[in-house]
Amino acid sequence: MTSQTTVDKVPEDVRPAETAPAKGLRGHPWLTLFAVAIGVMMVALDGTIVAIANPAILKDLGASLADVQWITNGYLLALAVTLITAGKLGDRFGHRQTFLIGVTGFALASGAIGLSDAIAPVIGFRVLQGLFGALLMPAALGLLRATFPAEKLNMAIGIWGMVIGASTAGGPILGGVLVEHVNWQSVFFINVPVGAIALLLGLFILTDHRAGNAPRSFDIPGILLLSGAMFALVWPLIKAGEWGWGSPGTLGWLVGSAALFALFAWWETRVAEPLIPLRLFRSVPVSAGTVLMVLMAFAFMGGLFFVTFYLANVHGMSAIDSGLHLLPLTGMMIVSSPLAGALITRFGPRVPLVGGMVSTAVAMFGMTTLTTDTGTLQMSLWFALLGFGLAPVMVGATEVIVGNAPLELSGVAGGLQQAAMQVGGSLGTAVLGAIMSAKVDADLAGNWTDAGLPQLPPQYLDEAKAAVEVGVAPVGASTPPPVAAKIAEVAHDTFMSGMVLAFTVAGIVAVAAAVVSLFTKRGANAEAGTGAAHI
Numbered sequence: 001m002t003s004q005t006t007v008d009k010v011p012e013d014v015r016p017a018e019t020a021p022a023k024g025l026r027g028h029p030w031l032t033l034f035a036v037a038i039g040v041m042m043v044a045l046d047g048t049i050v051a052i053a054n055p056a057i058l059k060d061l062g063a064s065l066a067d068v069q070w071i072t073n074g075y076l077l078a079l080a081v082t083l084i085t086a087g088k089l090g091d092r093f094g095h096r097q098t099f100l101i102g103v104t105g106f107a108l109a110s111g112a113i114g115l116s117d118a119i120a121p122v123i124g125f126r127v128l129q130g131l132f133g134a135l136l137m138p139a140a141l142g143l144l145r146a147t148f149p150a151e152k153l154n155m156a157i158g159i160w161g162m163v164i165g166a167s168t169a170g171g172p173i174l175g176g177v178l179v180e181h182v183n184w185q186s187v188f189f190i191n192v193p194v195g196a197i198a199l200l201l202g203l204f205i206l207t208d209h210r211a212g213n214a215p216r217s218f219d220i221p222g223i224l225l226l227s228g229a230m231f232a233l234v235w236p237l238i239k240a241g242e243w244g245w246g247s248p249g250t251l252g253w254l255v256g257s258a259a260l261f262a263l264f265a266w267w268e269t270r271v272a273e274p275l276i277p278l279r280l281f282r283s284v285p286v287s288a289g290t291v292l293m294v295l296m297a298f299a300f301m302g303g304l305f306f307v308t309f310y311l312a313n314v315h316g317m318s319a320i321d322s323g324l325h326l327l328p329l330t331g332m333m334i335v336s337s338p339l340a341g342a343l344i345t346r347f348g349p350r351v352p353l354v355g356g357m358v359s360t361a362v363a364m365f366g367m368t369t370l371t372t373d374t375g376t377l378q379m380s381l382w383f384a385l386l387g388f389g390l391a392p393v394m395v396g397a398t399e400v401i402v403g404n405a406p407l408e409l410s411g412v413a414g415g416l417q418q419a420a421m422q423v424g425g426s427l428g429t430a431v432l433g434a435i436m437s438a439k440v441d442a443d444l445a446g447n448w449t450d451a452g453l454p455q456l457p458p459q460y461l462d463e464a465k466a467a468v469e470v471g472v473a474p475v476g477a478s479t480p481p482p483v484a485a486k487i488a489e490v491a492h493d494t495f496m497s498g499m500v501l502a503f504t505v506a507g508i509v510a511v512a513a514a515v516v517s518l519f520t521k522r523g524a525n526a527e528a529g530t531g532a533a534h535i
Helices: 003-006 027-059 064-091 095-115 117-146 152-182 183-189 191-205 220-243 250-268 278-282 282-315 319-325 327-347 348-367 376-403 407-450 458-468 483-519
Strands: none
Touching: 027 064, 027 095, 027 117, 027 152, 027 183, 027 191, 064 095, 064 117, 064 220, 064 348, 064 407, 095 117, 095 183, 095 191, 095 319, 095 407, 117 152, 117 376, 117 407, 152 183, 152 319, 152 327, 152 376, 183 191, 191 282, 220 407, 278 282, 278 407, 282 319, 282 348, 282 376, 282 407, 282 483, 319 327, 319 376, 327 376, 348 376, 348 483, 376 407, 376 483, 407 458, 458 483
């Protein structure tokens, strides 16, 4: 059997329930989209809203900086390591059940964090949030994949991408309001009523769709090998800034990750029902879509990481003001995501994907022109162009991956899409962070001396570099105002030189992603869902 036949042939032995028209609320495609969007919104919002609460958590619970970093890292690791396995659970037991469990667990874990009075349970429940979020996200895509007919699937994924984009970018605004006017616990408590709404909608609206040839067993060794490989990949990306990219620790973990991935690939060719059938990657569009998602997330999340520091520390904006300045990015993603879905439906994904990555590259190169006194109008132009470019990529790459996978692997495909995004985001933040650190390390001492400032003692130089890497001027409380102003100028100029270099690299990555986009094509299996319901 050829790879085309194996990968792209539409499964015919689907259950009778899948071919029956939707009656009433249950199984209605657009109501299904609404139900899963509420759950997805909760998880996407949580990805950025918590960052705003971290300083308040540090102060209120007496935590260390390392403790607060684990609030993010524990969540990220749990999410990235388990996404593909969670997608397999949906394929095996049904995406409706997996989605409902994910929504319920995520909301309960959020409430438990809000009730915690020590840093250890906060971190522990954040890990649980990541595990339940991993159940929820691929299941949402699996439900859309099985419910919508081919001619509507791209539009559905477009709206799904709009919800993720708007929630991700809107997190800092909502988080700033809640932390400033309520408390840090409210950032987590808000998930409880949202999760309850998503659960009720899911119980009354969602219906299960499983292919008759869905997996009936678990590849336990494959799960362990893949989970270990993902952990060994993401962990050194998180710690690279602390350990150094050339350190034995970083290199050892990365080599170990490569070995585990190779062992996983070998095992998958020898098991009857593999976790990820490797024939899936014989489909060039699936492979291209996965690589594209990694590169897109690298450029976007890595670049956005520095934008927040630029707004807050260089321009001195509050969390709310920073979020408001990102509204052009959010707004453009909201507007262009459904539009991208319609364009992809009409013309296929290739042209919108290439155009989206070109726009993203132009925006990244455009942001290299930002300075310490750039006005709101110029910033808004580049942020809006970035949102305009990202939307078709988010929608198109998702459709390429999920739409080119057989229906019985839609959960695994959804997990693959989400895992690619998490790995790309981690890689972008780590690599661009290392570039920023190296640039600051190379330039700060010279810029400091050129400004006529007293030479920093070696024991203070590292502290100053750490502050400048996030745009903070290392000014003491007793520093005279004229000297403080000069230090701030040096710190911000040095930070900007690092940020410009990081955005240049992000732009080059976006150009590479545009080339990868040329290898994508319309989902060959989307028609498997055409009988799911009539719209």
